[in-house]
Amino acid sequence: MKKPIFERIKEEAKKEAALLVTETKAEAKRILKAGKDDLDAKNAAELASATAKSKERVANFKDRNEKGLENYKEQVRQEIVSDIFDEVAVKLAGIEGQELLKFVTNLINKEKVKGDEIMHVSRRNFKKFVAALSSSKDPTKLDLLNKANAKYNFTLSKEPTHVVEGFLLSAKQYDLIFDFNEIVSIYQRAHEQRIYKKLFKDE
Known part of the structure; x- marks a missing residue:
């Protein structure tokens, strides 16, 4: 016996509703999963980007540190070389007696001089030069x-020169300046790189 049409419509409606609910749940899950996957992908991309930036920052930091350390090492090396020449200048300023005589003689021998020039030194170095260049400590008899x-017939004037360390040979037409500090500076400019390489070649 057939069910009344009302019952059949009611049952069909229930089945349709159940199917609709099932499909709706499935669609909802799909949408949620898609959203989650998209969110995960975005999170992963952001995480990867943040990680990359972090690694880049670390690399840059290390690079800056390494460069900074190398720059510091280079600065120390340069200071060591510079200190060597400073010590040479100090040593030259302190030489006396035979050592001073030999150094002054070598400097003059390298120049074209007449031999009768008058020598001038700083006030504080006058006694030291007289003692080194004259056996009688007489500035007129060097x-x-x-x-x-x-051909040398040099004399030492009591009139001081502006050259603090060293001496000056004065003639009517010219002056020859032998500044010990300038001599060291010239030598430094000419030989600094060679000395640097010799000192630090094994580093």
């Missing part, structure tokens, strides 16, 4: 210096 060459 026998220890003059015996180095037959």
Whole structure:
């Protein structure tokens, strides 16, 4: 016996409703999953980007540190070389007696001089030069210096020069300046790189 049409419509409606609910749940799950996957992908992308930036920052930090350390090492090396020449300048300023005589004689021998120029030194170094260049400590008789060459007849003036360390040979037409500090500076400019390489070649 057939069910009344009302019952059949009611049952069909229930089945349709159940199917609709099932499909709706499935669609909802799909949408949620898609949203989750998209969110996960975005999170992963952001995480990857953040990780990359972090690694880049670390690399840059290390690079800056390494460069900073190398720059510091280079600065120390340069200071060591510079200190060597500073010590040479100090040593030259302190030489006396035979050592000073030899150094002054060598400097003059390298120049074209007439031999009768007048020597000037700083006020504080006057006694030291007289003692080194004259056996009698007489500034008008620099026998220890003059015996180095037959044409030498140098004398030492009591009038001081502006050259703090070193001496000046004065003639009517010219002055020859022998500034010990400038001599060291010239030598430094000419040989600094060679000395640097020799000192730090094994690093």
